[in-house]
Amino acid sequence: MTLDNEQIERYSRQILLREVGGKGQEKLLASRVLLVGAGGLGSPAALYLAAAGVGTLGLIDGDRVDRTNLQRQIAHFTPDIGTPKVESAAAKLAALNPGVKIETYTEHATADNILEIAGRYDFVIDGTDNFSAKFLINDACYFAERPFSHAGILRFDGQLLTVLPGRTACYRCLFGGPPPAGAVPSCSQAGVLGSMAGVIGCLQATEALKCLLGAGELLTDRMLIFEALALRFREVKLRRNPRCPLCGENPTITTLVEADPVVCDLREARR
C-alpha cells in the first residue's frame, strides 16, 4: 500500500513525526480497532482514531441515543436522539474521514458475541460503563490475545490501564471480580463531568495509536488516575498477580462467562 496525495496531505502532520512517517501511517491504515461502547469514552476515542486514519473501526453498542447522553457523548448530536448509537457515531466518523471503514454491531457485548468480534481486531478500547462489561472485555481480550485499553470515569475522576494479556497486569489481577452490588455508586447517583470522558477517551485513543505504531511506552503495569478537581495525574504501580483467577498460575476462569449484569446500574444512568 502506498499513500496517495490526498492521504499524504491529510496525514501530513503526523507523517512528520519520526515515530509515524509514511510506514507508520500505512500501518495505521491497515489496522483495525474495536470500540466497545459508543458513548462517553468511545466517542472521542473513535473520532481521534478515525481522524488519524486507523483503517477500520468496529463499533459495538446496543443502545440508542438518549437526551441525557448528549452532555458527554460527543459523537451524538441532538437530532440523533432515538438513533442507534453505532449508526449515529458511524455517520460522524464517515464524515470526518471517508477513508476509514466502519463496522457496526448494534448489540451489547455479551459472552456470546464478544470473543469472536474482538478476535477480528488488533486493539480493543473498553468504553463501557459497568463492571460486568469491563470484566467481560478483560476476559475476552485475554482469550483472544488482544491488547486493550481499560478506562472508567466517575464524578471528577478517571482511571486508565493498558493491558497486554498474559504479559502485563490485567484488570482481574487488580480486582479479581466485580464489587458487590451497591458498593460502588453509579453515575446516576454520583454524576460525571462531561469533559472527563474527553480526557480519558483521548488517552485511550493515544494508547491505541502508540500500540499500533509500536511507539513509546504503553501504560502497562501501572494505572493512571486522574483527579480533575485537583488537576493531578497519579500513577499506581501494578504487578501481574500470580493468584489472578484469569491469568494467574492456577486460573479458575477458563471460559468466557458474563457476571450478573445488575451489579452496577451505571448504564441506567446514561438513559
Next chain:
Amino acid sequence: MNERTWRIPESVVEDVRAYRGKVEQFLAGEASPVAFRAQRVPMGIYEQRENDTYMVRVRGAGGVFLPDQARRIADLSEQFGSGVLHVTTRQDIQIHRVLVEDTPTVCERLLDVGLSPRGGGGNGVRNVTACPLAGVCADEVFDVAPYAFALTEYLVADRANFNLPRKFKVSLSGCGRDCALSSVADLGFFAHEREGVPGFSVYAGGGMGAQSAVALRVEEFIPAGDIFAVAEAVKRLFDRHGDRTNRNAARLRFVAQRVGEEEFRRLYQGELAQVRRERIAFPQIMREFRVSSSEFQVASSEAPTLNSELQTGSPAYRAWKAGSVRPQKQAGLSLVLLPLALGDVAAPVLRGIADLAAAGDGALRATQDQDLQLRAIPRSRLPWLYARLRALDPGLVAAPTVKSVACAGASTCKLGLCLSRGLAGAVDATLTGQPALLDAPIRISGCPNACGQHPIAPVGFHGAAQRADGKLVPAYTVMVGGRLGEGEAALARSVGKVPAKAVPGLLREFWSAALRERRDGESTNALLDRWGADALRDLARKHGAVPAYQDAPDYYRDWGSAEDFSLAGRGPGECGAGVLDVISLDIGAARQALQEGKLYEATLAAARALLVTRGLEPKKDREVFAAFSEHLIRPRWVSPGAQALVDAALDFRLGDRDSLDDLRDDIRALVARVQELFRSLDSALQFRVGPVEEAPNPPTPFPRREGGAGAEPERRGAEPAPYELDLRGVLCPMNFVRAKLQLEALETGDILDILLDDGEPVRNVPASLAEQGQDVLSVAAEARRGAEPAPYYRVRVRKVV
C-alpha cells in the same frame, strides 16, 4: 478620442524581437521541440492538432480591438493563416494554421498596431477580460474597460508573470450580474460605489476545469486605484503557494482548497501588506475610454443604395433590430451584436466589420459568447448598417433565438475528446425556430475541461467517451444548474451521460416539455431548480442507451465525422481528462473479467487500457497485443515476464492453448501493474512511477529525471546523486513530508538530492531531516538560470534511518 487601449511594455517588445531567434534556432535543429515549446507557448502560440501548424492567440484587453488592429489581424490571417479568425470566450482573437517560420513575422506585425499574443498561453497572466457591455450597459456601476487595459499594461510588463505555477485569469464585471464571469476567475473584480467612491469587491480562486470552483471573496470593497496592489498580492500568493509539481492541481483554486478559506484570506492579506510596503509604481488608468469618430460620413455615392435599402418596415429588419440591436445608456445610441457561428469570422468579413465600426465609436468588441459588437451607432444609421452587414455576410444580421457556445473541440484542440463544435451545430439546427427558453447559451465543452464553460451553463454538456459493443462511442455528460452572479454563482452538476448523437433529441424533448412546464414569469434558474434538473436526469436515462454497432453505426461516429470515433492520435494536452475516463473503463473491464474468470478478456482489456496514452487505438486483438509489447513491455513499463503472458493469450486465441487458468496470478499482477501505471499518469500522460528494473529491487518511485524543459542536468563539480526530488514550490511542512516519504522508499546509505526553495524551506527541511537522524551532506545554492523562477537550493542527504 483614444488611439490605444493598452500600451505594449518594452519588455514585451524585446521578447517579441527575441522570439525570432528562438524560432530560427528551432528550425536549424539547435533547440529541441521541448525547449522551443517553453519559449513559444508563453508567447501565446500553440501547436494545433494538425501537425506543424500553429495558432496565434491575440489578447484583446476587455475584448476591445481598434479598427486598424482588427484589419491587421484579418490581413495576417489571410497572408499567413487559414483566413478564418476565431473569437474566444476570453475575448481574444485567434489566427489559425500559421506555419512556425511565419509566427515571428505575425507577432512583429501585431506589435506595429499595438497588439501582442504575449501571455496568450502558458503559465501566466492570460487576457484580462471585462463585461461585454462595459461602457454602455444601463445597469453597470461604471465602465470597467479602462481597468482591464491598465491591469493588462501592468501585469504584462513583468516577465515573471509568464512563469506562474499555472495560468492566471483576471476579469472585471461592471455589476453583480457578472456578464464577465468574474465569479469563476482566478481573480475577479465587481464594480461598486461606496460614498461616491468607485471601487471593487474582489474575489479570488475561482476557475473552471478539473474541479471547478466558485471564487472566494477576499475584499468587500477597495477603492478603484487599489486594483494593482490587490492583483499583485493575489498573483504573489499564487506564485508562492501554487503547486508547481502537479500541473493538474496548480491553479489558484487548489491553493484555496488546500489551505482553507481562512488561511487563504490570511495569506492574501500578508501579501497585500507587503505589496503596499514596497510602494510599487502603478500605471495610470485612463479616465474614460472613447474612440468616437466624428469623421464618419456615409459616402454620397452610397446614398441612393441606402435609400433603396431603407427596408425599415421589413420583418427581417424588425427581427434584426429586436434581436441584435440594444439601446445603450447613452441616449440615441445603439449597440449592435454581430453573432458569429461558434466564434468564427472570415478575414474579409472581419475587415468589413472594422470599416463599419467607424459608423459608431470606432472600436470592435469581442464577447464572452464569442460574438463581436459594434457600438455607439446612431439610430439614423441603423438601416444603413443593416444593409451593409447583410451584404458582408447574411449571418451577421441573422438573429438566432437559441445559441450554443462551444470550445474548439477535437478538430483543433490536440486532445479534445469530442467534436464539440459539430454538436453545437447540430444543437443550433435542432433548436432554431424554437421559442426562446433559456436566457443563457447552451455551453458545450469537448472534454471535461471547461473551455466551453459548461460549469456555468444552466444547461450544458461536456465530452466523454464510453465503450459499447467493444467500440468507443462519443458521449456527453449532461450538466444542469450553473449560474453566475456576485455571491450567487453556482456550478452546474452532472445528471447523466448520453451518446453524442442522442443530444439533439434529448434537447428537443426537453425544450417542448420545458415550454409547457414553465410558469408565467418564472426565471430559467427557478424552472431548472424546480423541475428541469429532474427532467433532464430522466431524459438522460431515456436517451442514454447505445444501440449495437450493426444496428446504428452512426452512434459510433461523432458529429461532423464520417469515421468511427477513435482516440488515436490524441497527444498529451489540456483535455487529457477524457482519455483517463476511457482507460478507467478498460481497467474496470479487466478487473471484472478477472473476477468472472474470463482470463483472456481480462488480459486483453489490461493490454489495451494504456495504449491510448501512446496515441494508439488498435482494433484487432492481435494488434492490441503487438502494440502492448512494443510500447509497454519493451520500455519495461510492464515486467518483461508479461511477454510470455501475451504469447499465451495469443495462443489461446488461436486455439493452440486450452486455458489460461495456470496464468491467473500473472494476469492478476498484470492488471494490478496497469492500474498502478494508470494512477501515476500525469497531465502529460506520462507515467510517474519508474519502469520495472532489471535487478530484483522494487522500482523506485522517483528515478532521477533527465533535465526537464530545456534544462541540462547540473554538475557543479559534484556527481549527480542517483535520486532527485524537486520540492520547489512545495510549502513547509509538506516539503518535509515529501522528503521523508521519499527517504523511506530508499535503502539505508542511498543518497538523495532535494531541490528546495529559498527562505523557510531551506532553513527548515535540512534541519528537520538532521533532527530525525538523516545525514545532511551538503546544502548548496543553485544559480538562477533563464527559465528558473527563483534561486533554489540543492540539499544532499544520505539515508541513515
